[in-house]
Amino acid sequence: MHKTRVLIAGCGDVGTALGLQLARAGADVRGLRRTINQLPAPIQPLAGDLSAADGLPPLAACDYLVYSAAAKSRDLNTYRAVYVDGLRRVLEALPAPPQRLLLTSSTGVYAQHAHEWVDEFSPTEPDSPTGRILLQSEQIAHDAGCPATVVRFSGIYGPGRHHLLDQVRAGIQAPDSPIHYSNRIHRDDCAGILAHLIALDRAGQPLAPLYLASDDAPTPISEVMGWLAEQLGVTITTRRPVRRGGSKRCSNLRLKASGYRFRYPDFRAGFASVLMP
Numbered sequence: 001m002h003k004t005r006v007l008i009a010g011c012g013d014v015g016t017a018l019g020l021q022l023a024r025a026g027a028d029v030r031g032l033r034r035t036i037n038q039l040p041a042p043i044q045p046l047a048g049d050l051s052a053a054d055g056l057p058p059l060a061a062c063d064y065l066v067y068s069a070a071a072k073s074r075d076l077n078t079y080r081a082v083y084v085d086g087l088r089r090v091l092e093a094l095p096a097p098p099q100r101l102l103l104t105s106s107t108g109v110y111a112q113h114a115h116e117w118v119d120e121f122s123p124t125e126p127d128s129p130t131g132r133i134l135l136q137s138e139q140i141a142h143d144a145g146c147p148a149t150v151v152r153f154s155g156i157y158g159p160g161r162h163h164l165l166d167q168v169r170a171g172i173q174a175p176d177s178p179i180h181y182s183n184r185i186h187r188d189d190c191a192g193i194l195a196h197l198i199a200l201d202r203a204g205q206p207l208a209p210l211y212l213a214s215d216d217a218p219t220p221i222s223e224v225m226g227w228l229a230e231q232l233g234v235t236i237t238t239r240r241p242v243r244r245g246g247s248k249r250c251s252n253l254r255l256k257a258s259g260y261r262f263r264y265p266d267f268r269a270g271f272a273s274v275l276m277p
């Protein structure tokens with residue numbers, strides 16, 4: 001049997017962690033992005049621009065296409081070029097459809113904002129144009145003509161992603177009221193989940209078309225920032241709302257029923273590993 005061939009298109013933070021994990025397990029991994037000098041061995045680098053009409057190099061057939069590109073700005077043209085046009089381009093450029101396409105999407109497709117739980121069956125009526133573009137991307141995946149699984153990540157944090165920590169270090173905490181639930185997932189769990197789904201598929205287990213990927217504990221953002229301030233020994237001087245979508249709670253029950261066990265089931269475990277690596 002040949003090695004599992006994986007193409008990671010948009011091989012950034014999550015893609016690289018995934019690529020390294022899969023390569024360690026014996027897969028043949030190619031990572032496509034514009035700045036390939038950032039790709040560590042043994043991920044095989046492929047320089048390409050998903051947003052440009054003639055931006056892709058010749059692509060070899062793969063068993064798994066993981067599309068995990070992220071737009072660098074919220075400009076709608078950039079968003080469309082990366083999430084919609086880029087995905088179409090890679091699918092067209094492959095000499096044969098992959099055994100399965102895995103697309104990373106976002107919980108930004110939900111507009112719920114009354115602290116309600118959302119899962120794979122909840123309505124998606126995004127109130128932002130970027131959310132609608134992500135839904136379009138998901139539709140392209142499901143129409144791709146090969147088995148496809150979409151994984152909607154909540155807010156990703158981990159090594160090198162210091163936005164929230166920087167705010168707390170500056171003495172800022174969200175107000176306790178009104179409550180605003182935040183949902184998050186550690187970068188290593190994002191990679192772990194994608195690897196888990198590929199392993200299930202390789203073993204002939206059925207995969208769902210959609211998984212919500214967020215840790216066990218949606219938590220008010222004020223509580224997360226308060227806890228971080230304690231860990232960092234920072235005195236809070238400013239209470240300021242942190243803008244991050246509607247207040248909802250993301251359920252990971254389907255993912256856990258598939259057998260995935262979170263390495264960082266809540267923000268305390270995950271941030272502890274960031275603060276004390």
Ligand SMILES: NC(=O)c1ccc[n+]([C@@H]2O[C@H](COP(=O)([O-])OP(=O)(O)OC[C@H]3O[C@@H](n4cnc5c(N)ncnc54)[C@H](OP(=O)(O)O)[C@@H]3O)[C@@H](O)[C@H]2O)c1
Binds near residue numbers: 032034035082152155
């Ligand atoms: N950030 C979050 O909290 C969050 C939440 C939910 C979902 N997600 C999704 O999770 C996935 C993984 O995110 P991440 O954190 O790994 O993102 P990331 O570290 O920013 O990586 C994205 C990769 O896409 C590549 N890319 C962007 N534009 C490209 C283009 N035109 N052509 C080729 N490659 C391009 C970038 O490389 P180059 O710039 O070198 O090309 C980069 O390697 C993404 O789909 C993202 O939308 C993120």
